[in-house]
Amino acid sequence: MPGPTLRLRPNAERANQAIYALYFLVAVQAGLVLSSLSELYLLHRIAADDIPDPTLINLADTIFQGLIAAYLLGLVIAATTFIRWFRRAYYNLHELPVRVDHGEGWAAGAWFVPFLNLVRPYQIMQELYVKSDHLLRGHPLAEGLLGKRDTIGIWWGMWVIFSILSRVVARMSDNLDTIEAMQTSFQLDVVLYTWGLPTAYLAILVVKRYSAIEWVLRTVFTPEETLIVESFGPRER
DSSP states (O other): OOTTOOOOOHHHHHHHHHHHHHHHHHHHHHHHHHHHHHHHHHHHHHTTTTOOOOHHHHHHHHHHHHHHHHHHHHHHHHHHHHHHHHHHHHHHHHSSSOOOOOOOOHHHGGGGSTTTGGTTTHHHHHHHHHHHHHHTOGGGGGGTTOOOOHHHHHHHHHHHOOOOHHHHHHHHHOOSSHHHHHHHHHHHHHHHHHHHHHHHHHHHHHHHHHHHHHHHHHHHHHHHHHHHHHHSSOOOO
């Protein structure tokens, strides 16, 4: 029976919040790909002196700007909910009988430190999986959940590339004086948001898989009486 000093905090609700926010990003990015393609089509017609109906142009611009606003809002919400889940998960690892490589605050703070944010969150995510695998190896409840870390490296590599693409697109959008420049900008938008679709989906898989592992960790390492009391208590925060 685990000792009473273990205080593993519930994290399923935070995981679900992050997953829902990431699904929203997937939907908005899909819309942005289609919207950018529509804008490119209209620009192609304008460049060929086949001027579309101004109402159609205004509608396309309005839809695109609305989707951009939804994307920026969704990005903030997804980042916030993901980091809240990530920090809680790392806090819980600190409570378990295993040596941890970094302070739990780094699970949030590392995202905001230049250059360190290229490696430290990935290291912590790997650590969550590796050390949880060690703690649960051979446990029947963990069957089928352990050893699935291949997604982490792919997700992180795609996220780094997505971040670089985002900066390139932002710089390109500062100078749209010609039709050619606008076409290039929308072409980059198509590339960016198309790349963002699998990136966000892989993040969903990473959260889902570790959330399932977290449930097993809490079941195994939290005293049964604590779990019973929590089932009648307030919602997790």
